[in-house]
Amino acid sequence: MNESPKKSRRTIAFVGIVVLVAGATVAVTALLFNILERKCETANPYVRLVEVGEDDTDPEKWGNNWPQQYDSYKRTALTTRTRFGGHGGSEALPEEKIERDPWLKRMFLGYAFSIDYRDRRGHAYMLTDQSQTKRQTKPQSGSCMHCHASLMPVYRALGDGDALAGMNKTHKMSYQELNKMVHDMGHAHPVSCVDCHDPESMQLRVTRPAFMVGIQKLANSNAPVPSIPSIGIWRQGSRSHPYDPNTDATRTEMRSFACGQCHVEYYCSSAMPLTFPWANGLKMDDLEKTWNETKLPDGGRFFDYKHKESGAEILKAQHPEFELWSQGIHARSGVACADCHMAYMRDGASKVSDHWVRSPLLNVNRSCQTCHHFPEDELKARVETIQQSNYGLLQRGGAAITDLLDAIVAAKQAGATPEQLKPAQELQRKAQWRLDYIAAENSMGFHAPQEAARILGEAADYARQGQVEALRLIK
Ligand code: HEC
Ligand code: HEC
Numbered sequence: 001m002n003e004s005p006k007k008s009r010r011t012i013a014f015v016g017i018v019v020l021v022a023g024a025t026v027a028v029t030a031l032l033f034n035i036l037e038r039k040c041e042t043a044n045p046y047v048r049l050v051e052v053g054e055d056d057t058d059p060e061k062w063g064n065n066w067p068q069q070y071d072s073y074k075r076t077a078l079t080t081r082t083r084f085g086g087h088g089g090s091e092a093l094p095e096e097k098i099e100r101d102p103w104l105k106r107m108f109l110g111y112a113f114s115i116d117y118r119d120r121r122g123h124a125y126m127l128t129d130q131s132q133t134k135r136q137t138k139p140q141s142g143s144c145m146h147c148h149a150s151l152m153p154v155y156r157a158l159g160d161g162d163a164l165a166g167m168n169k170t171h172k173m174s175y176q177e178l179n180k181m182v183h184d185m186g187h188a189h190p191v192s193c194v195d196c197h198d199p200e201s202m203q204l205r206v207t208r209p210a211f212m213v214g215i216q217k218l219a220n221s222n223a224p225v226p227s228i229p230s231i232g233i234w235r236q237g238s239r240s241h242p243y244d245p246n247t248d249a250t251r252t253e254m255r256s257f258a259c260g261q262c263h264v265e266y267y268c269s270s271a272m273p274l275t276f277p278w279a280n281g282l283k284m285d286d287l288e289k290t291w292n293e294t295k296l297p298d299g300g301r302f303f304d305y306k307h308k309e310s311g312a313e314i315l316k317a318q319h320p321e322f323e324l325w326s327q328g329i330h331a332r333s334g335v336a337c338a339d340c341h342m343a344y345m346r347d348g349a350s351k352v353s354d355h356w357v358r359s360p361l362l363n364v365n366r367s368c369q370t371c372h373h374f375p376e377d378e379l380k381a382r383v384e385t386i387q388q389s390n391y392g393l394l395q396r397g398g399a400a401i402t403d404l405l406d407a408i409v410a411a412k413q414a415g416a417t418p419e420q421l422k423p424a425q426e427l428q429r430k431a432q433w434r435l436d437y438i439a440a441e442n443s444m445g446f447h448a449p450q451e452a453a454r455i456l457g458e459a460a461d462y463a464r465q466g467q468v469e470a471l472r473l474i475k
């Protein structure tokens with residue numbers, strides 16, 4: 001029997017559909033496999049070729065397992081430069097800040113920062129730059145090493161396994177003594193993988209004891225910390241255990257805490273263990289209050305140095321990036337240091353955090369445009385506006401502090417007694433703390449523009465008030 005043409009057409013159509021469906025199935029399955037494979041790549045983007053543990057401070061060893069992160073980490077040795085970021089000068093020696101801004105040198109007279117104070121640069125240099133600064137011509141304490149080397153195994157050795165106990169011994173050691181110990185024990189590396197990652201799980205973590213103590217004091221205080229919500233949650237709980245960033249903090253918070261181990265205001269000398277002054281909160285005024293409440297071993301009020309010309313008891317501020325960031329809109333919106341300074345890059349299907357920690361302005365595309373859908377030039381212009389106005393206020397503050405010092409020197413020459421000079425000296429302490437706070441902070445105001453402007457406004461006001469007080473003493 002002959003099949004009707006109609007039936008054979010149906011058969012052809014049927015076979016066609018089967019082939020199509022089969023083809024589509026193969027394609028979809030292949031796609032699924034591909035997606036699955038890529039998902040696996042993302043979840044477990046490495047093969048552990050070598051075991052790493054707590055004492056492995058050499059990043060090269062970790063590089064066997066995580067070559068992408070290690071490769072970008074090594075690039076912190078490259079020179080970077082933006083209008084206000086990175087560093088000027090040569091690769092041998094970054095530019096001297098105290099020569100670029102002579103008022104800085106004047107403010108620091110009587111302290112080692114008036115001898116040598118340069119632009120910062122990449123993480124790769126932290127240990128060499130520290131051991132080579134001419135500030136080392138004055139005796140420095142072992143506490144300095146906390147933020148400039150991968151020294152946790154040394155702390156543990158000094159504290160019989162207890163890193164905090166170990167750290168609490170190092171302020172009495174000289175810088176040279178501890179530096180030699182770090183070298184002898186084989187840990188003379190800049191900040192390394194083990195400082196920010198758990199070697200078992202690769203989870204982000206904090207290791208630095210001074211950060212632990214500082215953040216616990218902050219948690220125990222009543223200070224509002226809207227930019228660190230996990231502290232609020234811990235405060236409402238039973239408080240059966242001390243606040244522990246490694247278990248209580250969110251992943252977003254950890255992406256800033258990792259940097260807060262070092263990019264913070266601190267006190268470091270042989271007088272007491274390294275201290276982060278957060279017992280009253282993270283604002284500039286809270287830090288000042290903590291220092292004012294702190295006593296030196298002789299029972300006197302805390303200060304970093306006596307100003308050579310005026311005799312005022314001065315507070316020196318150091319790189320308060322973590323603190324200033326915490327007062328800005330980005331922190332309030334949950335934007336972490338790593339979002340801007342370690343932006344993700346694509347490598348095949350895996351997202352890799354760029355370990356070339358540097359100015360985000362060199363990388364606006366990945367650092368900012370993930371959230372802000374404006375052209376690169378527009379974003380750079382916004383930063384430029386913030387930084388230029390901050391710079392302008394900073395220079396005005398520098399002029400004001402110089403005039404204040406001139407007035408005090410003149411009052412002294414005119415025979416003013418130490419008792420009479422006291423009000424001007426106290427105003428110098430307040431003015432200089434504020435001015436230095438923003439000068440030493442490394443974002444030129446960007447991390448919290450309004451807060452930076454508030455602080456600089458107060459600095460200029462206190463400096464001018466002090467100048468008036470001193471001028472009054474000249475008959
Ligand atoms: C919203 C993005 C953003 C966040 C979040 C952020 N920063 Fe920045 N940071 C910047 C920008 C922009 C600059 C200015 C860079 C320049 O002038 O080249 C800067 C500058 C710096 C610098 C100086 C860089 C250089 O090249 O000299 C340091 C250090 C720094 N930030 C540390 C931190 C730390 C630590 C945190 C977290 C506590 C943080 N930043 C959070 C955007 C950010
Ligand atoms: C709490 C962490 C911390 C401690 C403690 C610390 N530093 Fe630093 N240091 C930093 C950070 C962060 C930078 C980069 C930012 C900057 O330069 O402002 C830096 C930069 C430097 C630089 C390069 C820029 C410059 O100032 O010329 C030198 C040198 C330096 N530190 C020396 C020292 C010495 C000496 C001590 C001990 C008195 C010390 N550091 C203690 C965190 C620390």
Ligand code: HEC
Binds near residue numbers: 124337357
């Ligand atoms: C163990 C302490 C430590 C930790 C942790 C740390 N830094 Fe630094 N950072 C430093 C020191 C010290 C320098 C200055 C090195 C120098 O000038 O030799 C520095 C320099 C920088 C610079 C300037 C780079 C340049 O090219 O000029 C940036 C930006 C920066 N750090 C951001 C961060 C961020 C973001 C984090 C967290 C992901 C972080 N740092 C974690 C100590 C630290």
Ligand code: HEC
Binds near residue numbers: 191195
């Ligand atoms: C100053 C702190 C710091 C140091 C030092 C550091 N990392 Fe990271 N690393 C981070 C941060 C922040 C992230 C992002 C983690 C997150 O969001 O969970 C990260 C993420 C990673 C990840 C997860 C995948 C990714 O790229 O996001 C790996 C793997 C990693 N780092 C490897 C390394 C290795 C290897 C080294 C040493 C060569 C190293 N890290 C040094 C801070 C650091």
Ligand code: HEC
Binds near residue numbers: 329333379383
């Ligand atoms: C993870 C998201 C995120 C990233 C990354 C980010 N921002 Fe933002 N930015 C925000 C949010 C959220 C706000 C708050 C305003 C709002 O809600 O729109 C903000 C506000 C701002 C503001 C206005 C507020 C102010 O401080 O004056 C500027 C300017 C800005 N961002 C610039 C930048 C630049 C430049 C970068 C890269 C270095 C950057 N942002 C990276 C999310 C982000």
